Amino acid sequence: MSPRNHRRPRAFSPLREHLRDTFWFAPTVTLLLVCVVWGAADTLDRALLEALQEDGDDEAVRTLASWAEDAKTIVTTISSAMMTFIGVVFSISLVAVQMAAGNFSPRIVRIFIRSRISKLTFSVFLGTFLLSLLVLTSYDSEPDPRKVASVPLVQSALTLLAVGLSLLLFIAYVTQTLQLMKVGPVVERVTRESFAVLDKMPVQGADAAPLPTEEARVGHQGRAGILRDVHVARLVRAARRKGVVLRLIPRIGDFVVPGTPVLAVHGGRGSLPSRRILRSAVSVGVERTFHQDLGFGLRQLSDIALRALSSSVNDPTTAVQCVDRIVQFLAALAHRPLGAVHHRDRAGVVRLVQDVPEWADFVDLGLTEIRASAVGAPQVSRRLMAGLEDLLLLVPEARRRPLERHRALLMLAVRAALPEAAERAFALEPDRQGIG
Known part of the structure; x- marks a missing residue:
């Protein structure tokens, strides 16, 4: 008998397929992962600042503080614009899905639901928004001019990387959505x-x-x-x-x-x-x-x-x-x-x-x-x-x-x-x- 006839069923294959038919699982896991990554980045920022202060490298501390303040402006802009961007993009996408379902078949909607690019894009967008909010909480609301209390430099860098990834995924998402509006694909x-x-x-x-x-x-x-x-x-x-x-x-x-x-x-x-x-x-x-x-x-x-x-x-x-x-x-x-x-x-x-x-x-x-x-x-x-x-x-x-x-x-x-x-x-x- 061929090996294919002896293929043993995977124990978790039904669960995997059922989760693929949902749209909530990937964003939820991403939000939890963002919280973990932010906690690790916050710990790393504190350790980096303490190490520089113990070494007495005040110039390096002031340089990091200056970079962090510049990054704060960018992070604030990201947090205010990301949710609006998410709403506009996915509102247009829902209209596109509705048009495809009307032209082809209502059962075609499941293609969009199971799309890995759609889930990944939505997850990264939401993760970037949550990360920007968490990073803003790391900045001191009333900084002490005599010392540098918080320099979330690693967190700010992660936020900028998340924004870059969001832009790349947005291009891939739009490309796939346009493809799935055509009958051939x-x-x-x-x-x-x-x-x-x-x-x-x-x-x-x-x-x-x-x-x-x-x-x-x-x-x-x-x-x-x-x-x-x-x-x-x-x-x-x-x-x-x-x-x-x-x-x-x-x-x-x-x-x-x-x-x-x-x-x-x-x-x-x-x-x-x-x-x-x-x-x-x-x-x-x-x-x-x-x-x-x-x-x-x-x-x-x-x-x-x-x-x-x-x-x-x-x-x-x-x-x-x-x-x-x-x-x-x-x-x-x-x-x-x-x-x-x-x-x-x-x-x-x-x-x-x-x-x-x-x-x-x-x-x-x-x-x-x-x-x-x-x-x-x-x-x-x-x-x-x-x-x-x-x-x-x-x-x-x-x-x-x-x-x-x-x-x-x-x-x-x-x-x-x-x-x-x-x-x-x-x-x-x-x-x-x-x-x-």
């Missing part, structure tokens, strides 16, 4: 995340032994919602301790309500894992995520294409770009074993079985709705025909039937909608550019 980003899920997914296959007899089922408790992911490592450990095999009943992305069976326990002869542990390993949310959902990328690409083909938008070129990526993803699945995913323990024993859509499910998800909306858009119908022809050349014989069915349905729909033979022939001619 958005579609490419969705495709890249889809392939990332595919690369992390253990290889499916029918080589595993049949499951033992089902002994019990565990129902969902808590709020209703979409099954986002499961804590694979926790379930594998629980199954290994009891010598059982767990089977995830719903698919990732299914909507579950309280009482819905989510896990089946096979084998064990009555020795079942703790139901509390099993329930805690199932994560339910308000929307789907990319973490373990192999079909979510196709869902987003299809949504973008449908929005582009609507009468209010009427942008078939965007739909063609989505079809390009759908064909790319289906081509990657062409020879990949599909079906149940078998998660194994350290010894290579199957402990968790997770159902994943079959080949026909992926084809239907990626093509059905676009095909139905492409009848009046010859650019899209021609691209669909070319994509189906390409996939029919790539897939094995056993997987040709869903593609042939979609090709036949597309031809029937176009022939019914276009009375002229010349128009029908033009709309059904395969063209990888749509109309190229």
